Structure formats: C-alpha cells, structure tokens
Amino acid sequence: MSRENIVVVAVDGSEASKVAVRWAANTAMKREIPLRLASSYAMPQFLYAEGMVPPQEIYDDLQAETLEKIEEARGIALEVAPELKIGHTIAEGSPIDMLLDMSKTATMIVMGSRGLGGLSGMVMGSVSAAVVSHADCPVVVVREDNHVDESTKYGPIVVGIDGSAVSEKATEYAFAEAAARGAELHAVHTWMDMQVQASLAGLAAAQQQWKVVEEEQHVLLAERLAGFQEQYPNVVVKKIVTRDRPVRALCDAAEGAQLLVVGSHGRGGFKGMLLGSTSRALLQSAPCPMMVVRPTEEDIA
Structure with a gap:
C-alpha cells in the first residue's frame, strides 16, 4: 500500500481536538500537503437487542452529528491556513480501527489530549494507547494546554x-x-x-x-x-x-x-x-x- 503525503487529525468536538486541528493545519500548510479530518461514530450497544435492527433515523442522526464536528473543525483549520486543501473521513465503528487503517498511508496522525486527564473524547484511554503504540506512521499528541499560537509557530x-x-x-x-x-x-x-x-x-x-x-x-x-x-x-x-x-x-x-x-x-x-x-x-x-x-x-x- 503506497503512502500518501497527508496529515490526518482526529476530530471529536472537544477543546483538545480543536487545539490538535490548529496544530495539524499549521503543519500541513508548512509542509504544503493536504489535511484530512477523521471522525467516527458508534451505534449504542443497547440498540442491538436480540433480533432488533436500529432504525435508519438513528444512523442518520449520528452521521449528521459527526459531520457537524467535521465542519466545525474545517472552519478552525481554514482560520489557520485559508488556502489549505482539506478532506474528511467519517467511519462507523471503532476509532482505533479507523485511525490505524489510515496510519498505513498517512504522513502522520495528530490526536488531541487533555493532558493529566488522559486523551479526550474519541481518542481517550485505550484508544490513544492503541494508536500511539501500533500506528504505522508517526503519531503527534497535542495536549489541550499546549500553546499553538504565534509565540510557538517559530520555535525550534x-x-x-x-x-x-x-x-x-x-x-x-x-x-x-x-x-x-x-x-x-x-x-x-x-x-x-x-x-x-x-x-x-x-x-x-x-x-x-x-x-x-x-x-x-x-x-x-x-x-x-x-x-x-x-x-x-x-x-x-x-x-x-x-x-x-x-x-x-x-x-x-x-x-x-x-x-x-x-x-x-x-x-x-x-x-x-x-x-x-x-x-x-x-x-x-x-x-x-x-x-x-x-x-x-x-x-x-
């Protein structure tokens, strides 16, 4: 599988994720490569009772909610890099599977973190550990309290x-x-x-x-x-x-x-x-x- 020159950032709507999106957009801009926003959703387990098929409306609502997070992240990225080429991926199921699969072809995976509280939202706990430990490309962890502004854009x-x-x-x-x-x-x-x-x-x-x-x-x-x-x-x-x-x-x-x-x-x-x-x-x-x-x-x- 060939590797694509692209930065992938995990999106879950949290403040930590938004900081990660800003860093990823700045990185993609400086590398002159596209940015891909990645998010996932999962059907609540209680809806999978024996013989029950979740109604299509629930799928539609989950997809719409996830797309809202993607569009919010797109706006944040464009504030940082207005000319940046931005795509997105929305997957049903485990964010671990989605991110590890994307790591096979991406330049890097960027993930948000709350710091002492552990990685947040879709990249919390075991998800972060799995992606950082098993990804096929470098993984960048951006904590919510990492300053991503003009003062750090020119640091070493x-x-x-x-x-x-x-x-x-x-x-x-x-x-x-x-x-x-x-x-x-x-x-x-x-x-x-x-x-x-x-x-x-x-x-x-x-x-x-x-x-x-x-x-x-x-x-x-x-x-x-x-x-x-x-x-x-x-x-x-x-x-x-x-x-x-x-x-x-x-x-x-x-x-x-x-x-x-x-x-x-x-x-x-x-x-x-x-x-x-x-x-x-x-x-x-x-x-x-x-x-x-x-x-x-x-x-x-």
Missing part, C-alpha cells in the same frame, strides 16, 4: 537522540519538520553514569571524569547528526548534551518549541517509553506537541 524542533535505530528514524523526521518549517533543530542527548559517581572518591576527580564522558558524548552526538546535516544543510542545529534524566532534559529543551520528537523503543533513557513512567511523564508534561516515532516491520526486519 526538539529531538531526543540515544543512538538506537528508531532514534535515528525519529531524527530523520525531526530534520524534515525543521526544514519544512524553517526552524532550528535542537538535538538532545542525555547520559547518566551512576557507576562513575559511586566509584570516584573525590568530587574533583568525579567532575574530571564527567567532563571526559561529556566530551565523548558530544563526539557521538556529532557523528549521529553528520549525515542528516549534509542532507539538510539549511537546517541550523543546536547540540545539547546533558547529564540528566531524559524527561527533565527534554521538557526543558521543548519549552517554546513547535514539536518534540521521540523514538518509542530506543536504548537508555527512551527505551520502552510508551510502557512506563517516562512515556506518561512526557505525554502529560511536555510543554509542546509530541511526535512518537515507532519502528516499522521493515525496520525490525
């Missing part, structure tokens, strides 16, 4: 780098976003060596050892970015190496950013981020929208 793209294959893939997406937006790229690499701290007796010796390790990490980071910098010579890159925990370092770097890009199964600080406290912390506390990049079957093979 931030990417977490740990040397893994999926981290390299995330870096590729980050460079592409930075190039499309004319934005700086801030590459963040963290390191924590508790064994070094425990084995050194004096603070001066520890500081010297940390300095050596930090210099080594700078060299490694430069090597990991070199190929992408050749491919995207117009992207200004800021390299950040810090002895810190990934969540804190990435949140600090992402303040005022347009997007934070993270691979989902890297080594070190980002490994298994979708399964543990790191993922929850980033999805709930990152000060900007966050893109999760997963390895595809081709990457694993």
